[in-house]
Amino acid sequence: MSTAASVDTPATQDDRDLALYAERIDRPPQLKTAEFSREGRLRHVIFGGQYSVDVLEDLAGTADKIRLLSKSRDGQDFLLRLLAHKRAMLYFTQPSTRTFLSFMAACQILGVTCNEVRDPTTSSETKGETRFDSIRMFSSYFDLVIMRSPVARLAEACAYLMNDLERSGNRSVPIINAGSGADEHPTQALLDIYTLQRTFQFVSPKDSPAATKLDKLRDEYPDLNTGLAGKTYGFCGDIGRGRTVRSLASLLSLYEGVSLVFVAPDHPTLRMGDDLRQRLDRRGVRYVEVESLESPINGVPAIETLDALYMTRIQKEHNAAADDAEFAAIDFANFKLTAELARRMKRYAPILHPFPRDQHFGEIPPEIDNDPRAMYFRQARNGMWVRAALLAHVFNVDHRVARCYHEHYGDWLAGGQA
């Protein structure tokens, strides 16, 4: 697997194509975000650093509206027409059933027609076609490319290609990164954030915008507020290789006064990596690393301090040769949630997991599934809503969603808030 940066003497046109953009790729994120935007909205969605708090709140608002409109046939029909003239290519050369189906469903909610290429090697590649020629083919037939690839930075390079084509007057379409090598998976972070946003609205499970259970919770937790700011977030398991942990932690650091707790074995493969550590240090985020869900933090067991807990799977399929032997010495019981531990969590603290969970490891046993704080199945459905919101944003129809929503619910909302 060749990354743009590591190529010294590009041997194939594919290598030369990536090398062409190496310099632009290697810039710090803040210098790049503008290129992936148009008129204040995301054009290409490549890495988590593109999201501001404003964008995150905006997407959550659109996701909420799409979700509520989907409850009536009229709302569904409105949504189904919204992007019925758009055709998407889901180009998934790295397999992921869950991400794939979530994007499919998101497209379908808005009427987008889906196409897919999922073989790692398409017939054209075996005939010597470059990746860029493939992408240009897709952009000839379709209006959007959602891509997932084992090649690091390929999605970013494709976004630059599209920008260059646009500049020279050629056809150009948005690129959405659905997972690129080991580094970025920006829409997964979006659904994790959206699940927290929904949970910390403290509205009823029926999603009535007027009802709230916050008042009751405050009897027990007087300092509890809505929103993501000021809360303590726990991450447990494979922190080192958890792409989703890195992305979510980075996004949470955009919010005021958050604290992060990382619970992982003290092993270089599994504990927090230097890149995340530096990012958090740079932003002045408070965080602590412990080796058990029971480790004390300021005298209180970690599990009892959390406003939200993000569990993860040990990604053993990525083990290096040395890891297997060293992992045998680790007591992984410290990184599994049990019913007893769950009982000690705050009454409102949601349990998340990027899924799939591992039935053989058992980081979350099924008896917890019926706990009302278990959010991991709803996370999947949230992913669908927020990806639909992202599509509406990219294609600049989110204001139409908002207008339709207010026509449907406006009076009732006004009444409910009166």
Place this chain on the structure above:
Amino acid sequence: MSTAASVDTPATQDDRDLALYAERIDRPPQLKTAEFSREGRLRHVIFGGQYSVDVLEDLAGTADKIRLLSKSRDGQDFLLRLLAHKRAMLYFTQPSTRTFLSFMAACQILGVTCNEVRDPTTSSETKGETRFDSIRMFSSYFDLVIMRSPVARLAEACAYLMNDLERSGNRSVPIINAGSGADEHPTQALLDIYTLQRTFQFVSPKDSPAATKLDKLRDEYPDLNTGLAGKTYGFCGDIGRGRTVRSLASLLSLYEGVSLVFVAPDHPTLRMGDDLRQRLDRRGVRYVEVESLESPINGVPAIETLDALYMTRIQKEHNAAADDAEFAAIDFANFKLTAELARRMKRYAPILHPFPRDQHFGEIPPEIDNDPRAMYFRQARNGMWVRAALLAHVFNVDHRVARCYHEHYGDWLAGGQA
């Protein structure tokens, strides 16, 4: 392949999940059907025993109406909107092109958007995800799961899972069994029955509800009546392993006064199994087993006594090691339909076959294809209509089909019958 019943010490969570429902699965069918219904209509479609004659006649009526509405662009447009807000998952871990495409087409007729997972091993399963977690993922994104699996009873277990989720206030969707292990394939039985229902309406091939050829046939067959009751049905070939034979014979036994003729080699693998025999005995159905299409029944060769003939393929891919040697001694010519045999069949007796037929075995040679009684190609199209009817039934829009049909054809029907 583990069945719920055979698991003593469940080793994996998948085993434990099935074991959890083993007791409910092992109940007699009549105790289970109510759980798979809601307000008098099928909620999950799991096994053939759920169909009553009323349901079968109801589905046939809806299938007829969908078929006739599909003849006009107005009718098509009505149908295409009917379930346009629904998304289906076709989860086929046991391959079947024909069943898969038939369900696809049925969905598409009613506007349902289709998604598919057809790999035996999805990427999530290799990461340790349980089958139940996969099904819950599908139920998060989609409104219906149509599943075909090599694991016996898995569809039934998933239906219980959905019921339990419903009961605990979680999202729950209908499950349709498109083939589960060796035991059940309830929608195949439906299309076989529907083909017989259509044939024994004795309306013209043009499907004009006013025309009939029954009057003319009665000159030759004075006792001939419309409908499935009182007729003699032949089954020929691989009776022992023919899941479709077992299902169709069971459904036919719901009708008054039917007689069944089973034509199969006298070999334990190929002749009727004990389960079907007991079921027929319990219901008091008349049946006879013979070893050739020419064997006499009450002095008349079997082939000449039949009101309908259901041919099947020898499923040699399921041969056990011992079978190959023993089968070599069987004269399979007795289980092939020839043009000469077809000539001796009743003039109206339809020839069915669940397809695919085997070109190497030749149970139905192509020269019979042009015989007007050859129904096996029309069977495929009937399967599409009746599966569409089933979807309309499950989603409770069949009454809308009926209303639209009567608006389109009401006056003409009245005139035609006047």
Place this chain on the structure above:
Amino acid sequence: MSTAASVDTPATQDDRDLALYAERIDRPPQLKTAEFSREGRLRHVIFGGQYSVDVLEDLAGTADKIRLLSKSRDGQDFLLRLLAHKRAMLYFTQPSTRTFLSFMAACQILGVTCNEVRDPTTSSETKGETRFDSIRMFSSYFDLVIMRSPVARLAEACAYLMNDLERSGNRSVPIINAGSGADEHPTQALLDIYTLQRTFQFVSPKDSPAATKLDKLRDEYPDLNTGLAGKTYGFCGDIGRGRTVRSLASLLSLYEGVSLVFVAPDHPTLRMGDDLRQRLDRRGVRYVEVESLESPINGVPAIETLDALYMTRIQKEHNAAADDAEFAAIDFANFKLTAELARRMKRYAPILHPFPRDQHFGEIPPEIDNDPRAMYFRQARNGMWVRAALLAHVFNVDHRVARCYHEHYGDWLAGGQA
């Protein structure tokens, strides 16, 4: 791979099925075209010889209209409804990502619902199903079969099967050949022709029907005219195995006064084959064969004489054992386009390539991609438009496209031409 003609003693039903049509297949093309038409329009699209200049101009006109209607949401909505009641089967047992996606997109533009079978061996075939039974299954569920197969003439045989079914009152659907063995790929030829038709309209890149750059070009090229007649077309590379070269050259020979230049190594595998030579001779088309893009023709280097250049990939995956050694002696540099050569081409001469191009061979280096004459990416998009036009033609809705187009653009066109 068995062709109908080469089978002497058909061993399987599949062989017998093809043998059944061998005599009809072996007739000269002009005796066959009528069978693939209905009321003056194509019913089945099987081989390039079915296109007349009238049909080609008609399809180009429809493709232009579909393309322009697609620029507005109103036009898109009109198109999306046009064939929303049709379901297509894309039966691609020979892989081709590009052709497959192009047909998908074409279907989607007109609202046709797509289904696919892409496995070389479907589950039914492994159970002994014949190809004809598979095709009849598809025709039971769907309204159109678009097929690509490694078996020569299979598409043609299927078209005869459909005709025979039609004659006997059975269900029958159109067959479109998307590549059949080594011989025919009639829709690829269509998109090559359409790209030339668009280019030689000499309208602006913005596709305004009123603007033209022909006047300016005539200052430099006084004899230049619109249209395909009277021009010189170059073909370079793998002429011998280039199915697309053979098809395009044949279609160009329908136009008055064209000259063809074939640039290929002097090797029996790579230079023009006898079949194409005879066809051109029979039609009295002027052509010349040379061994380099620089070879002089009437004293002028070939590259400078061309009105259009069609580059191709060396199809090394089809090399015979002997080829590899013999090819090593060939200087392939003569069959690559360079920036320097491109500079010497006529200012308006389009560069085409059927794609994929081979990054390792480098017949067109990427630095030419930004040349305004590089049409090979636009070719892909043209393929989508002209295939949509073909579907509209086959389903007899092209006149509705024309009517809608004139309602949208009629007044503006009239004004623009005034």
